[in-house]
Amino acid sequence: MTQEIGHGSFLRRIAIMVGAGHVSGINAVVIGAAKAANKLGWEMVGIRDGFDGLLYPERYPDGGLLTLDTKLIESLDPNAAGLLGQAPRVDPFHVRTVNEDDMVEEVDMSDELINKLQAENIDALIAVVGGRGLTIMYKLHRKGLNVVCVPRSIENEIAGTMVSFGFNTALSTTIELLDRVRQAAQAAHKIGVVEVLGEQAGWIALQAGIAVGADAVLIPEIPYDLQAVASRLQDKVTVTRPYGLVVVAEGAKQIVGDGKPEGKASSLKASLSPLATGDASGHVIRRSGKAAETVANGLQLQLAEETLPMVMGPWVRGGAPTAVDRQLAMAYGVGAMQAVKEGSYGSMVAFIPPNVKFVPLAEAINKIRIVPVDGGFVKIARSLGIFLGSES
Amino acid sequence: MSKKNVKPSAPTGIVLNIQRYCTHDGPGTRTNVFLKGCSLRCKWCGNPESIAFKPELSYDPRKCTGKEACGICLKAPFPEGTFYVVEGAADDTVHVNWDLAGDCDEALASLCPEGALEMFGNEMTVDEVLEEVEKDESFYRSTGGGLTLSGGECLLKPDFSAALLMGAHERGINTAIETACNVPWKYVEQVLPHVDTMLHDLKLMDPERHKKWTGVSNKRILENYKKAYEAFPDIDFIARTPLIPGINADEEHIRAVLEFIRPHKNVIDYELLPYHRFGLGKYLSLGVKYELEDYKTPSDDVVKHLQAIIDEAFGRTGEEPGGTK
Numbered sequence: 001m002t003q004e005i006g007h008g009s010f011l012r013r014i015a016i017m018v019g020a021g022h023v024s025g026i027n028a029v030v031i032g033a034a035k036a037a038n039k040l041g042w043e044m045v046g047i048r049d050g051f052d053g054l055l056y057p058e059r060y061p062d063g064g065l066l067t068l069d070t071k072l073i074e075s076l077d078p079n080a081a082g083l084l085g086q087a088p089r090v091d092p093f094h095v096r097t098v099n100e101d102d103m104v105e106e107v108d109m110s111d112e113l114i115n116k117l118q119a120e121n122i123d124a125l126i127a128v129v130g131g132r133g134l135t136i137m138y139k140l141h142r143k144g145l146n147v148v149c150v151p152r153s154i155e156n157e158i159a160g161t162m163v164s165f166g167f168n169t170a171l172s173t174t175i176e177l178l179d180r181v182r183q184a185a186q187a188a189h190k191i192g193v194v195e196v197l198g199e200q201a202g203w204i205a206l207q208a209g210i211a212v213g214a215d216a217v218l219i220p221e222i223p224y225d226l227q228a229v230a231s232r233l234q235d236k237v238t239v240t241r242p243y244g245l246v247v248v249a250e251g252a253k254q255i256v257g258d259g260k261p262e263g264k265a266s267s268l269k270a271s272l273s274p275l276a277t278g279d280a281s282g283h284v285i286r287r288s289g290k291a292a293e294t295v296a297n298g299l300q301l302q303l304a305e306e307t308l309p310m311v312m313g314p315w316v317r318g319g320a321p322t323a324v325d326r327q328l329a330m331a332y333g334v335g336a337m338q339a340v341k342e343g344s345y346g347s348m349v350a351f352i353p354p355n356v357k358f359v360p361l362a363e364a365i366n367k368i369r370i371v372p373v374d375g376g377f378v379k380i381a382r383s384l385g386i387f388l389g390s391e392s
Numbered sequence: 393m394s395k396k397n398v399k400p401s402a403p404t405g406i407v408l409n410i411q412r413y414c415t416h417d418g419p420g421t422r423t424n425v426f427l428k429g430c431s432l433r434c435k436w437c438g439n440p441e442s443i444a445f446k447p448e449l450s451y452d453p454r455k456c457t458g459k460e461a462c463g464i465c466l467k468a469p470f471p472e473g474t475f476y477v478v479e480g481a482a483d484d485t486v487h488v489n490w491d492l493a494g495d496c497d498e499a500l501a502s503l504c505p506e507g508a509l510e511m512f513g514n515e516m517t518v519d520e521v522l523e524e525v526e527k528d529e530s531f532y533r534s535t536g537g538g539l540t541l542s543g544g545e546c547l548l549k550p551d552f553s554a555a556l557l558m559g560a561h562e563r564g565i566n567t568a569i570e571t572a573c574n575v576p577w578k579y580v581e582q583v584l585p586h587v588d589t590m591l592h593d594l595k596l597m598d599p600e601r602h603k604k605w606t607g608v609s610n611k612r613i614l615e616n617y618k619k620a621y622e623a624f625p626d627i628d629f630i631a632r633t634p635l636i637p638g639i640n641a642d643e644e645h646i647r648a649v650l651e652f653i654r655p656h657k658n659v660i661d662y663e664l665l666p667y668h669r670f671g672l673g674k675y676l677s678l679g680v681k682y683e684l685e686d687y688k689t690p691s692d693d694v695v696k697h698l699q700a701i702i703d704e705a706f707g708r709t710g711e712e713p714g715g716t717k
Contacts, residue, residue: 093491096433096607101576103431103548104607106444135491138473200478221482366476366489373482 011040014340015054015065015122017047018082019129020090023152023166025321025329028078029128032333034068040341044068045122050087054116055095055109065120078330079320090129091136114145124345126336128152130164131368134348138361141346148339149348149361150332154317157201159367160359161350165332166317167204168324170197173316174208181310182212182245190308191233191244191299195292197313198249201370205249206377209386215244216387218295220251221371222378224389226295230302232387237305246299248291250313252389254298289313331356405552407516408442408544410524413531418568418589418630420537423525425556428513430544431574433607434595436636442544447513449496451488455508458484464503471495518555526563538566538588547571550579557586570632573616574608580616581623589628591663592617596640597648605639614652621656629659635666635698641690646698650705662702666690 014037018026030046037044046066047053053064066072066084076083089096092113094106117125124146127137130153137147153164174196185192198204202219209217215236218224229246237244289311296309321329328351335349335356347358371377381388408426417424429445430437437443441450458477459466465475465486474492477484486508501509525539532538539560546553546569557567568589573580584590594617595610596602602610621629631653635641646664653659666689703709 091491098608101431102608102612103574104433105431132491135489139491223482362473366473366487368478368481370478370480372480 012042012123012340013045013121014042014124014126014337015045015047015117015120016068016084016126016128017051017090018084018086019127019133019152020050020086020088021130022081022086022317023130023154024081024169024317024319025078025165025325026128026152027076027080027083028321028326028329029150029152029165029333029336030068030083031073031076031078032330033126033337034073034333036334036337037068038070038073040337045120046084049085050090051092051113052087053084054120055092055113078326081318090133093136093139110140110143114140114143117145124148124340126150126333126340131158131365134158134361135365138346138365141361146340146345148336148345148358149364150336151348151350151364154197154204155199155201156203157368157370158348158364159369160348160364161369162353163328163351165321165325165329168328169319169322170316171204171207172322173319174204174312175211177312177316178208178212178214178245178247181308182243185243185245185308188308189242190306191237191246191296191303193246193248193292193296193299193307193309195248195250195289195309195311195313197316199251200368202249202252203371203377205247205252206371206381209247210377210381210384212245212247213384214247214386216246216389217381218246218248218252218291218389219371220249220253221373222389223253223255224295225255226298227302228390229295229387230299233299233305234303237303244305246295248295250291252291252295254294255390402518403549403551403555404515404517405521405549405556406445406447406513407521408439408513410521412528414540417540417542417570417591418538419566420535421528421531422537422540422568423528424540424542424570425521425525426542427544427546427549427553429548430572431548431608432545432572434634435605436634436639439544441512445548447498447511447515449488449493449501450510450512452508452510453485453487455506456486457506459486460484462505464505465509470500470503518552518559521556522559522563525560525565529563529565532565536566538568540568540570540591542570545572545575547573547575547579547583550575550582553583554586557583561586573613573620574606575616577616577619580620584620584624584627587624587627589630590620590624591630591632592620594631594633594649594652597645597652601639617652621658625658627658629653629656631659631662633662633664635664635690635695637690637694641666641694641698643698643701646701650702654705661706664695664699664702666695 016030016033034044046068048060048064048066053060057064092110093108095109096106098104126148128150129137134149137149141147151158151161151164152166154166154170156164156167158164178194181192181194196205200220202221205217205219215233216229233244292309292311296307300307332349339347339349339358344358346361348361348364350357350359406428408428411424414422414424426442428442430443471492474489475486476489477486498511501511541553560567566588567586568591569587570591572593595606599609599611631649633640633649653662
């Protein structure tokens with residue numbers, strides 16, 4: 001990283017970028033970081049659309065870097081989304097491009113990225129990223145980049161911090177929508193089966209399920225027995241209460257019997273897909289809606305009740321941040337600038353109540369903050385009579 | 393254009409797989425040789441392991457016995473941080489951090505005692521490939537089959553492909569290639585002299601839509617096809633479309649393809665390949681996100697309707713088997 005710090009009349013020049021995927025509260029992080037920088041007499045710039053503003057400045061008539069001066073920051077709405085914009089994928093080690101021979105290829109532009117940061121006299125980067133982004137920033141840090149990460153996550157699965165910003169907004173929106181589904185199911189005398197975000201961790205499903213009083217909540221951490229879920233629903237859905245609500249995290253796993261492998265592949269299959277007959281072909285890839293569909297169809301087959309599968313999925317990502325997320329995001333922005341001030345590079349800002357701390361990236365990656373199966377929220381849910389997919 | 397008889401130097405290729413007893417990629421019973429490396433990024437791609445040129449790691453979690461029973465990949469010489477176990481999870485299955493897996497090679501993968509780690513792709517010489525292909529020579533003779541070179545994009549390695557196909561011809565083996573032809577024309581004209589049948593993709597006819605779904609315009613592809621039809625009149629050309637609802641599984645596309653190919657008499661057939669999800673599990677094995685995960689396979693009625701249009705264009709009656717795969 002550059003030793004020649006400073007730009008113009010400023011002591012230091014710090015950049016902030018946002019990883020792929022929208023999470024409510026991003027502007028609040030930018031505001032927090034920029035205000036803290038300005039107070040230190042440092043210049044703060046935002047990189048547009050992930051790293052694109054830096055790698056492809058020619059695409060931006062007004063410049064790929066946005067100076068986050070006091071005037072701009074004071075007028076910025078923390079409720080609004082994405083001042084800096086976003087790129088669909090942000091991985092400088094594998095940048096998809098079309099070469100001079102008009103062929104698509106992925107190229108490693110990490111060196112070029114670091115060189116461009118140096119050329120812009122940027123001496124530290126704040127990266128607002130999710131789980132995979134942390135690994136990418138870890139790799140950039142190993143190449144010499146001074147980077148501090150701010151954890152953002154809908155699922156709240158990032159380890160090392162008690163909460164990532166974006167989670168509370170998604171949780172609140174999920175609860176609001178689940179309330180509506182419950183009312184609709186009640187009116188229609190159906191069982192609503194709602195898939196919510198949570199590929200690896202079931203925090204949203206569990207906490208929202210508790211809040212709305214779901215009949216069953218299925219999360220990735222507790223494999224579910226569909227027959228047992230049906231049995232529990234049978235008890236709950238009665239003539240006097242002719243509806244039900246099942247919340248399913250998208251990563252919920254069904255307990256399978258013998259796990260029989262796929263049958264022999266057809267010759268067409270072998271022809272079209274070179275390794276389709278090999279062992280690697282047996283996995284089932286999850287797609288949006290699959291979890292709800294599996295549970296809803298399974299319940300409808302086992303119960304004399306109509307089920308209504310719904311997918312909330314990514315739609316809860318949008319909207320204004322909740323009060324919790326706004327102040328958390330603002331605090332993370334300030335915390336990131338504090339880490340830069342202290343020279344705690346290669347770290348992630350973490351909220352470990354009551355403090356904001358800095359966790360080394362090496363300790364934040366390769367860990368997932370899952371729901372402890374014997375933890376407090378699981379106990380609360382069971383105490384409320386919410387079925388969690390299996391009896392224990 | 394006359395067939396060349398100049399033997400190129402002995403190059404090597406990264407072979408993804410050699411699949412015997414295939415019956416859908418050219419005449420008779422065939423051996424398909426899949427090369428790694430592609431110049432398109434079709435969002436529906438069923439063969440993600442064929443996209444990169446280099447061999448790459450794959451991981452099958454079903455074979456992993458976990459940290460307690462094994463845990464070899466969690467220690468040196470495996471790169472630090474590449475493999476990990478989720479603390480507090482119900483099982484101790486190993487997970488892969490794909491962003492840190494780039495340094496894994498065949499030697500490391502072979503250390504996994506359960507075979508959960510494998511490398512997709514082996515470097516092979518022309519003779520090594522031909523040795524495999526020749527094993528089914530008797531089938532080729534009895535069925536009119538032979539070797540089909542596929543990918544990835546086999547034309548991206550013209551030296552290897554030309555040498556392999558020429559070697560097959562020298563052994564009396566019929567040759568076919570399966571290509572999307574997004575390569576410079578000089579690659580095409582280097583390989584085609586050694587080809588008997590060319591299966592070629594016409595994925596989308598509109599350049600902008602082609603770019604949206606595959607990453608590049610089809611301008612050069614269509615130009616290459618036109619040149620190939622004219623420069624190599626002795627080759628049997630078979631057009632193909634991977635049929636994806638909402639993208640190209642419609643009458644307009646089929647008629648546009650027919651309009652493009654029918655003036656050329658050496659285009660002997662047009663085959664539909666209804667979109668399949670066979671390859672989806674491999675995305676998981678490679679840690680790659682599948683971009684078209686919510687698309688469905690086309691219905692039988694749609695396929696039959698589109699096939700009928702093709703049969704009519706080729707003057708076939710409804711009773712005759714069409715080209716649908």
